[in-house]
Amino acid sequence: MRDTELLISLLHNPLKWGVKESFRTYVETAGGNIEPKSPTRAEAGQFVFPFVGSQVAPTGEGEDPFTSAEFQYQGEVWFEAHDGMLAVKIINPHVVAKDKSFWLTAVDTDYLPDRSRRIRIGRLDPASATIDASAGRAEIPVTLTIHGSQLLGDVYPVRTPLDPLIFERKEEHSGARPA
Numbered sequence: 001m002r003d004t005e006l007l008i009s010l011l012h013n014p015l016k017w018g019v020k021e022s023f024r025t026y027v028e029t030a031g032g033n034i035e036p037k038s039p040t041r042a043e044a045g046q047f048v049f050p051f052v053g054s055q056v057a058p059t060g061e062g063e064d065p066f067t068s069a070e071f072q073y074q075g076e077v078w079f080e081a082h083d084g085m086l087a088v089k090i091i092n093p094h095v096v097a098k099d100k101s102f103w104l105t106a107v108d109t110d111y112l113p114d115r116s117r118r119i120r121i122g123r124l125d126p127a128s129a130t131i132d133a134s135a136g137r138a139e140i141p142v143t144l145t146i147h148g149s150q151l152l153g154d155v156y157p158v159r160t161p162l163d164p165l166i167f168e169r170k171e172e173h174s175g176a177r178p179a
Helices: 002-010 021-029 146-151
Strands: 015-017 033-037 041-043 046-049 051-061 064-073 076-081 086-091 094-098 101-107 118-124 130-132 137-140 142-144 165-168
Touching (some): 002 130, 002 137, 021 033, 086 101, 094 118, 142 146
Antiparallel strands (some): 041 046, 051 064, 064 094, 076 086, 094 101, 101 118, 118 142, 137 165
């Protein structure tokens, strides 16, 4: 229960995610571009999506702290190569928990400019998460869904591991400046 509570609290921090290292490498070696769009930023091979809010329906019972929850992150990362023949946009990822399943969702780009439609691009495995309570850090494994495979151009089969989702507790700053 303690790890679950810590994990839920960490989900209220920015999402750090590299998507898939081999995909990033492919785009770069093909002479393509990888462009995070504000407020997303690139940081050490990962993209940092700011946390913007959550909706949690608590149960208050036993091991299940909620019946459903959605943790929302804002921003975009665009991958483009081969003169636009490869064009992937990951927009506003969310972590969604429902009926004991955890999903990574994003805007369904087939319906742009409508951003209300979402697709499940990855399945999370919080039971296999690496949680470091003292560092306030969690890494959650994620694998591709059918929609995630399609989003990445049908190159990777369903259940292919993606880069883990990383959540770190924000450091508290005192406001004091070094001398």
